[in-house]
Amino acid sequence: MVIPGRKSDTRVTEARGASIDSAPTGSPKVGSPEGGSAKIGMAASAGSPEGGSAAPVGAWRTATVKVVDHPGPNAVRLVLDVPDRIDHLPGQHYVVRLRAEDGYTAQRSYSVASAPHEAGVELFVERLPDGEVSGFLADGVQVGDQLEVRGPIGGWFVWRGNSQALAVGGGTGVVPLVAMLRHAVHIGRPELLRMAVSARTYQELPYARELLSGGAIVALTRGVHPAVTRAAGRLAAADVLSLITSDTTGFVCGSAAFADGASTLLVQAGLGADAIRVERFGATGS
Numbered sequence: 268m269v270i271p272g273r274k275s276d277t278r279v280t281e282a283r284g285a286s287i288d289s290a291p292t293g294s295p296k297v298g299s300p301e302g303g304s305a306k307i308g309m310a311a312s313a314g315s316p317e318g319g320s321a322a323p324v325g326a327w328r329t330a331t332v333k334v335v336d337h338p339g340p341n342a343v344r345l346v347l348d349v350p351d352r353i354d355h356l357p358g359q360h361y362v363v364r365l366r367a368e369d370g371y372t373a374q375r376s377y378s379v380a381s382a383p384h385e386a387g388v389e390l391f392v393e394r395l396p397d398g399e400v401s402g403f404l405a406d407g408v409q410v411g412d413q414l415e416v417r418g419p420i421g422g423w424f425v426w427r428g429n430s431q432a433l434a435v436g437g438g439t440g441v442v443p444l445v446a447m448l449r450h451a452v453h454i455g456r457p458e459l460l461r462m463a464v465s466a467r468t469y470q471e472l473p474y475a476r477e478l479l480s481g482g483a484i485v486a487l488t489r490g491v492h493p494a495v496t497r498a499a500g501r502l503a504a505a506d507v508l509s510l511i512t513s514d515t516t517g518f519v520c521g522s523a524a525f526a527d528g529a530s531t532l533l534v535q536a537g538l539g540a541d542a543i544r545v546e547r548f549g550a551t552g553s
């Protein structure tokens with residue numbers, strides 16, 4: 268899709284995560300052939316229930332926007348029709364590329380909220396202040412528009428629906444968890460997936476109603492809401508203690524700060540560092 272009025276002197280690269288596979292490289296990897304450090308999971312673990320066969324990867328496609336709605340003033344939900352779509356696994360993401368008339372491009376990653384069985388690829392984008400791509404997607408996209416997308420992407424932060432999982436998400440970090448929830452319900456195995464999610468307010472929690480009805484523990488850090496019974500405050504180890512079994516894989520997704528805090532509390536609650544997979548959204552250090 269062409270971005271009107273874009274100048275080519277702004278950044279082209281992603282804040283993070285433009286690569287084919289979001290699993291970072293170069294770090295010691297828990298459970299991987301070269302692993303052994305206590306660093307929380309960064310690469311596919313051979314032999315784990317979720318490891319093994321490769322996750323699907325798709326090429327660039329021109330998608331048509333089928334649905335645009337605004338669940339809140341700073342968010343947009345897009346459903347895309349992707350031709351020759353390769354079914355994703357819950358947890359994977361797509362890259363969206365915007366292109367200006369002068370050839371300038373900007374691309375960002377967005378997790379898929381829809382489950383593999385759904386017809387469209389659903390994305391949920393939060394508009395960031397001065398956000399180059401999120402601002403355009405939130406305000407400038409209409410039904411019938413075409414978007415360049417590449418996906419599915421990501422071979423590490425994926426849940427195949429065949430093992431016990433505890434998914435912990437903060438803010439838009441809940442988006443891939445929604446795909447996991449929908450998939451668990453679709454395959455008739457909702458008991459495999461436990462969820463704990465957090466946002467400042469109920470209004471800022473994407474898919475709040477769906478997550479609550481799926482049994483997620485919801486922690487609101489700056490507000491109360493009649494639908495949320497838990498007292499306001501950050502997620503704590505006590506929230507997740509009873510959700511962990513000996514064969515649980517943890518999936519943590521959100522800002523870098525959220526991901527670090529949530530990973531720590533999962534370890535405090537008894538989950539091994541090598542059983543935790545982390546997806547960080549946003550600028551390094553945010």
Ligand SMILES: Cc1cc2nc3c(=O)[nH]c(=O)nc-3n(C[C@H](O)[C@H](O)[C@H](O)COP(=O)(O)OP(=O)(O)OC[C@H]3O[C@@H](n4cnc5c(N)ncnc54)[C@H](O)[C@@H]3O)c2cc1C
Pocket residue numbers: 281282283284285289360375376377378379391392393394395396397398399400401402439442443522546547548549550553
């Ligand atoms: C694997 C992956 C999946 C993602 N999935 C989603 C998703 O489902 N929904 C979603 O809304 N976003 C998601 N993101 C984040 C998304 O890729 C973009 O980083 C985000 O939309 C901001 O892009 P922008 O061009 O609007 O902002 P930019 O123009 O790049 O940045 C604007 C300002 O915001 C800061 N910033 C950039 N990214 C973030 C961020 N994520 N949080 C806080 N501050 C930031 C920058 O430092 C800068 O100050 C995902 C990121 C990754 C790596």
